[in-house]
Amino acid sequence: MIANDLNRFVSYCKTIQPQTREDIKKFFEGVIVFPYDKELLLQAYLFLNLKTLFPSCSELLLFEKSPIADYTDLGKCDFVYLTSQGNIFIIETKFIDTEATGATERKRRNKHRNKVFEQVITLKSRFSEYWSIRNEQLECGVFTTDPDVDWRGNGVNVVTKSISIEHLEAWRKSYQKSN
Structure with a gap:
């Protein structure tokens, strides 16, 4: 059974997320045809x-919205899902350029790796505080183009997944041809 605070949050999401799942799917299919933004292609x-x-995710609650009223300065979530177990699953995405070389690029990659984890952990904390949702009802995930983040989630209870830039582009081309 979902707790009252969780129910309150789910109700709130349904009032501020105007797009349906089908609307968002059409938006993303447009991104695949015209990939003007690499982060959106990853999303x-x-x-x-x-x-x-993320097989436990069942219902999209928020996409690119702030989980705390209209306080976008407190951060926007890339995706927030309700899980089949009745928990909240927060997913942050980050396109990390793994193909660029050089010291500056290595430093930039590391900064992006750290930032995406910091974002999702901070959002989890804000969810817990603002909505009074227990930590065990909040799950976090990170999805990037960098397989080097896969191990980083272990110690901080963040599920990490990645796809290589090469596979992402191959998927885009095959998805376009099949639709």
Whole structure:
């Protein structure tokens, strides 16, 4: 049974997320045809392959919205799902350029790796505080183009998944041809 605070949050999401799942799917299919933003392409892959990446996620509650009223300065969530177990699952995405070389690029990659974990952990904390949702009802995930983040989630209770840039592009081309 979902706790009252969790029910309150789910009700809130349904009032501030105007797009339906189908609307968001159409948006992402447009991104696949015209990939003008690499981060959005990564999000499209996640959205359209959710069950293989994060199988416990069942219902999309928020996409690119602040979980705390209209306080976007407190951070926006890339995706927030209700799980089949009745928990909240927060997913942050980050396109990390793993193909660029050089010291500056290595430093940038590391900064992006750290930032995506910091974002999702901070959002989890804000959810817990603002909505009075118990920590054990909040799950976190990170999805990137960098397999080097896969081990980083272990110690901080964050599920990590990744796809290589090469596979992401191959998927985009095959998805386009099949639709």
